[in-house]
Amino acid sequence: MGVAARDRLAVLAAEGDTTIRTLVEELAEGRPTRSAFEERPRRPAPNSPRSGARPSAEAEAKARTLLERLGASQDSVAA
Numbered sequence: 001m002g003v004a005a006r007d008r009l010a011v012l013a014a015e016g017d018t019t020i021r022t023l024v025e026e027l028a029e030g031r032p033t034r035s036a037f038e039e040r041p042r043r044p045a046p047n048s049p050r051s052g053a054r055p056s057a058e059a060e061a062k063a064r065t066l067l068e069r070l071g072a073s074q075d076s077v078a079a
Helices: 003-015 020-030 034-039 057-078
Strands: none
Touching: 003 020
16 A cells, blocks of 8 residues: 555544544445445336336426426527
């Protein structure tokens, strides 16, 4: 390991009120391996259409209002 990398780890550890050893252990334990990452179940993002989630009526109304305002502002810019 290079001196610059070790010095940076020392600063990160000090800022986190921990040691370099603990910092590296937390990284190793908290980050999945490539194979573990690839094996995880594929789930759509919570708000993606594939998740089956539907926006609330209130959210749809707010979006519609915003789109109408944007359309109105586009019309005034084009004029």
